Amino acid sequence: MDLSFTSLAELSKALTEGSLTATRITAHFLDRITAHNAALGAFVHVDADKAMAMAEGHDRLRAAGVVYGPLHGLPIAVKDLVDWRDETCTVGSAAWSGRRSTTDATVMKRLLAAGMIPIGRTAMVEFAFGGWGTNPICGTPWNPWDRETHRIPGGSSSGSGVAVAAGLAPAAIGSDTGGSVRIPAALTGLAGLKPTYGRISLKGCFPLSGTLDSVGPMTRTSEDAALLLEALSGPDPDDPATLAAPLLEAGAWRRQAVDGLHVAVMREDDFPIALSPDMQAAFERAKEALVALGVRLVPVSLPFNFDDLTRRNGEIIAAEAFAIHRDYIHDEARPFGPHVRKRILAGEGIGADAYIATLAHYRETKRRYAEFMRPFAGLLTPMLPFAAVPVAEVDETTVPLALFGRPANYVGACALSLPAGFNEAGLPLAIQLMGQPFGEESLLALGSALEPLLAADKRRPEGLAA
Template identity: 35%
Template structure:
């Protein structure tokens, strides 16, 4: 009898393999069968890599039998966003304009995971060129949010299929990228843990870029333990002892959080606000110290990031993709086309001025928050809207996209690491995420803290 199901965590699967109570081969066939049945229209997986998955699973099964597993996630089936190069498999970054792009080699991070024994199930759907926080892609298919069975809502983006693959039990974990929130937004809206790593911690070689300055790679997982294990897999490091961040068992007596108010806590949907308020109360009850004080740097970086004419993210996207978009305009979703082509008007002097301003804001932010363990923000301020309401683009699309990305973009702009945890549900029954922001390079510390918070919230 199968000892696992679609909700079994990645580490639980690995433990079953270690004890000989299940095999990577069985788990891989299980997820491939679920993907074939539950995702027949290929809105979650743009393509499955069955032959590769089975070969990797067979090798992992043999290692498990011989007692030479390479990592706690050796043999665990994962999904990969469609911008990680995989040898001999089309990697199109969610765009018809790249539909014939066939890499000769795996992305460095995929190769690293494969060497540690992870099984690659396939490539997941995403916003074209990873340039949206909503996850809508009419050209290649939009996976619906996993938590509304009556109305198809946006999944969050750009790692849309990555989140839905885990939330719907089509993979044990997923790997995505985060340039302005693309791991954290879909994780928050699909009840997952999503880790935005510090830029540079995980190599981007072989990953289709959007903005090399802000692009990062991170896991989408069922819990913090899985996110931590996936981080070690991708980082090529030893697994983190995440229990070390829980100072008083299930309590947070020595932990200080900053609750900044301001732009990050403004314009929340009512159900989102209620879920977050309940979560904050749980942290207080567990003994955490909450510092409620303005943090003006958040408002300043928000204004800079979204100010017209000086966005480094847009400038880099334009430099990379403008020629491709011009040559294939009929195949490009109009809102993505518009956002990228806005880079044509950006002046070098304005861009350099904005860079200097961003660095100055970042220095002040890091100094101001040095004495607290994390800054708390809603991962996303709004409930995910229906896909049909936004698919045509226009003002409603851009307003929703701005609100989806608003809070998460702050971490990318400031160069931070950040994690979103499920904190409850909104009035529509859609998950709500609480985001913890840590200082650059403190990813392991953030994971330990997130584990302690997760215990309280659950």
């Protein structure tokens, strides 16, 4: 077993069988970080001693017959906006290099309650505001699928994607306000799940947009995403949105047959941007694979325009981000990245009337989407228009990577990015399934069935073998 690229589910099975220990697994990934993180820039903080102490403790518990669940003793990487009491949490900003958490995020509490071992904090776009994955001041992580050219890792959960794709962690936590879990997952060959708003508590996760934020897993497989979703979801009195969410039934996705499910398919006429030939081919392969699984595909004309939803999503993000950072974002003496600063300052020009009107449109669009999706287990769309480009070619004034990502946040959907093979240059391709509100079980069932057909090529990034 190559631990570096083994799924959570497989590692869990090995722990249960006694062929591996939490100490061995954790030490392996810490060694991987020591060997490769300087070149990749996935982690911004690692406390190896703390992680090993936790692993040793979890091994002792297991030996005594105390096991918290299937994730007990497994390491995980965590995006640097999730609070963990007394730990550094910079939210990707050099200006906040001295910030320390004063409380535990609910996400962190639930990871620890599941017996997981946070092995480090991952790099991110400053304040989580950007889809390319760049951070000109703190550094842009290196997409591991090209060791010669510095290509975008995707953002804003850039380090989380690189950490898992490069085999420095078996899974990671990201956040997603307009694609920030799904974009880096897609660009690095992972499964990335954006849960429905309210499914996972946001308490203690530094916000970008309180209206649109979500927290989700970035994993090797849909099964791993399901394991993390089950551990993290549930009502939290400190986050009222979770109190209205239906309870997630553990393992329900496994019991859902995909044969006979109806999946809507986005028409090319509705694409907000043309796809590269390789991404178009991946989209076509996904349709063929769904048919092979017995899924009934239904081409649909969408009752909304992705371009329009992307723009409106951006207005909400900018307005709410400015409200959060307004007291210091004008201060030129503070080392904020110029592009993130500009995006936040754009929110200053959004008046109360425009913001309120957009929120009203947002609520109505969520209602229309829920009604539109009633007959469907999912909506198949592209995830990205193209594969990872060189960092040197990025135009920070444009948002092409968000054009298929932001709408899911705006309409109140859950959404799953899935790897769909590689292009001729060996770069990952991806597709997206959007689901009904709180329809994660159907997406995970579909994703798990699709993966063997779409990602049969099990290649790994060069130069990163165990």
